[in-house]
Amino acid sequence: MLIPCPHCGQRPHSEFTYGGDATLRRPSDPALAADEEWLDYLYLRDNPRGLHREFWHHTLGCERWIEVRRDTLTHRIEGASATGARRGTRT
């Protein structure tokens, strides 16, 4: 499986570390989150069949987190994008 790292190009998946569901959102104010909401965020994960957005860390490459769109059924990777805001003079 090759992952198109937006910083490094196509690299074998063995260079990456899986980082979980990219659609998950940390509650904006956890103190206000109900127990169920927090439980959901902390522990409960869907196991979707088909296209999935997920984080991967390019551990043996640029050491950055990227967001990958992967089909969990076929392992086909539709694309990947950088994480983090891009403003100012950041590289």
Added chain:
Amino acid sequence: MNEQPFRNETGGLIDRARPVRFVFNGRRYWGWDGDTLASALLANGVRIVGRSFKYHRPRGVFGLGAEEPNALVQLGLGGRSEPNSRATQIEIFDGLVAESQNCWPSVRFDLGAATGLFSRLLPAGFYYKTFMWPPRWWMRYERPIRAMAGMGRCADAPDPERYEHRHAHCDVAVVGGGPAGIAAALAAGASGARVCLVDEGARLGGMLLSTGEQMDEGPALDWVAEAETELQALPNLRILTRATVFGYYDDNQLGIVERVADHRAPAPGEPRQRVWHLHARQVVLATGAHERSIAFGDNDLPGVMLASAARGYANRYAVRPGRAAVMFTNNDTAYGAALDLQRSGVAVTALVDLRAEPPTVLASRLAAAGIELIPGSAAVHATGGREVRAVAISRIDEAGVPLGIPREIPCDLLCISGGWNPAVHLHAQARGKPVYDPAIAAFLPGNPVQAERSAGAARGRASLGACIADGAAAGAAAAAAAGFQLKPAPLVTRAAIADDGTGQTPLRAIWRIVPAGGRKRKRFVDLQNDVTDEDIALAVREGYRSVEHVKRYTTLGMGTDQGKTSNTVGFAHIAAALGGDIAAVGTTSFRPPYVPVALGALAGMEGGKHFLPNRRTAMHEWHLGAGALMLQSGPWLRPQCYLRPGESIDEAVRREAIGVRNGVGLVDVSTLGKLELFGPDAVEFLERVYINRWRSLRVDRCRYGVMLREDGIVFDDGTTTRIGNTHFFMTTTTGQAPLVARRLDYCRSVLWPELDLRIVNVTEQWAGMTIAGPDSRRVLARVVEKLDVSSEALPYMGYGTGTIGGISVRVFRISFSGDLAYEIYAPAGFGTAIWERLMQAGAEFGIAPYGIDALNTLRVEKGHVAGGELDGRVTADDLGLGRMIKPDGDFIGRRSLSRPGLRDPARWQLVGLMPEDRNTPVPPGAKLVDGKSDRYLGEITSTAWSPVLRLPIALGLLSGGRSRHGERLYATSPLAGRHVPVIVGSSTFVDPEGKRLHA
């Protein structure tokens, strides 16, 4: 001397100018370059090559290649020894040593064969039925039974060979270098696509190497040679031979094992085998087909062989696999084999065809060669003691049941052909579902799921012409699918073969010949696992329905060959026993690997120290020069202690620790994780990842911080220093350093991308050392310039920069040991220079380097937590650090702290422990019990010998520990057989007021 009684003087693809000497079962033999072990043994008249798995029956060579079930040998010696090697695929070389497996004392006389006499006691599933009951007894039976029913032996020494991995990419991968694969490569290669042609054999040609077929222009092998020359001239084409595609993985990735130097000594630096990770945009599977067996009485005797294999030995290796042969077939292909064997000097007396009306064109060819054709008949059983001596032939009825009294025909070679199974393995591994085709009574590739297509015999094409045309079409289609413009490939169009009318008549789908009466004989379906048709029938009678269950219960299709010659025969029998058809039974799952692959090859270079390379600090060489005993600590090599002559480790650790408490010592702390945080939002970021307050931290001040996981459990601790208003320097624990860096970058880029900061991991850039002890300031003051180290200018938890010997250093007044101490960071390249300066300056104070054991002793005495306590189960409050939690504001893990489980007063809390007798060491890892209840209340997390108190001490986690100070418990270690009465107390054994720190 070089006598090979079954070898012809001429012919074959062997080099008679290059004799090869090898040893089999302790005897020396000769063969020729180009031989396999199987062909060389047959040339020498060696008929028995192994003993069978369960009944220890003598077995001979049965196949020609990867499908071989019988001729498995122990190859090589010592650490190089490899079990279950297929003699049919081992190329011989000078000095090759191989042995038969599963026999004692010898392959010709094997005591284990006595099991055959008790075979009624060894039916399908006999392990489960007989020996596992009563369960206690299985322990006694297991060893001898496993020794009896065995394959090869594992090497008992480390493998000295080198293996490597390689990644490669191509537009079209063609698997199989037979006619279809060559045509596919020609067609795809002409388009300009990057093509990789992979074949498991030593040379291209596939089955053509064995069949010696003709094209209109001449021998097909001439065409192969021409094609190979043309392919090699293409710059966009790579040919891998001796390379088996063993796995088809997701994303069109092929796993290939290339046998680089299995047939010769490796060149310097060359690996024995190389695993390729081939990423292909399109794949053409031209993997050919495997001939199938037929089950009849004693069909496992040495001398019973697949017709295609016998033909291959005759044509490719100029070996006569017997003197007198009888063919037994249900299809056309054995006719060509009969004629070729006859031509090579084997007396083929008869061809028995299950079909009542074989094709006339084939019948007339047999007649012309003087071979008797016996249609509508079957081999009922073979006879002979250790080898085939004759075969019994009977006419059969409509259902395939033998009629009348069989006629015996003497022979020492019985060639069988039950038709062909397309090698759909890789197609199925790529999640394709094979579909049963009754016309050829075999499973064909179904609809592909990945970007692959099958071609030639791999999808049931029978004739050479059809295979070439099919391969060319598949190659062209693959190149087009990969986006390439097709161009003509002249060699493909030149490969014309006149239709000779064979291959048109369907086979007769019978694979099992059961006489109505007579002596009971075993009819083997799976030769490798000794599975008979009766075993399968028994499994079905006992209620097994799924083909996967029957496989596991009977072991049908298991082992190193995975049923390549036996599966269809077995599935047909399951279908018959269930009263259904074979399409409904289906196949078992095809999983990688296609053939066994050495674990060493899969591991590649990632073995030993290459698996987790050692990390060394900048001062590593200095430590070695000072007599340090180096300890593996995760990936790091760190000084455990610096042994002086005559000292034990314990003595050295005590001396070093006492030296720090009373004078001054120096320790290498370069392994700590080091991160620099820059940006206007860096302080806000720290507020969100640490449990404590950071806004209030002034420039040039350090603070101890604790990080939690989102579930409220302590993740890591360390100090962070405000170097500038928007610039922080963070240290993490050694063990968690990579995880903290990864986690913080996740927080920055995923959770809070709106925060304006950068994080840079500078662990490698800075060498770190701590000078500790009451004299440390005096030593530091002697060497440091441009920095006032007085307690007023550089108080506890203060920071400053200076120079030592002209080199800029960062100085942090931080203490892990509990004494006056300074952490000094220098650019890694100057680490040793700074270290040596400090050692020189400290000489008159008796400075000594100390290792991690002394460091651990000091921190345990001070009650500072480390890896033993931070075990992924403790909260900040458990460690007595709850008061650090800031009163307001969110941080990672805060929300979870209100979970009832994290607020339970019975949680394990950090305590200090001393042996009641103030003398007996507390066993590491011991459990804490009170001697009354049968539950343990906590455990020992760290132990040390206190240099200040001069007695053994320990840290532990104890249920409700903070309210149990003064209690007497037992530290019990059943493992060590030790039980020590201990007294619970504070975790801080020295200087609870922190006077030493602020000195």
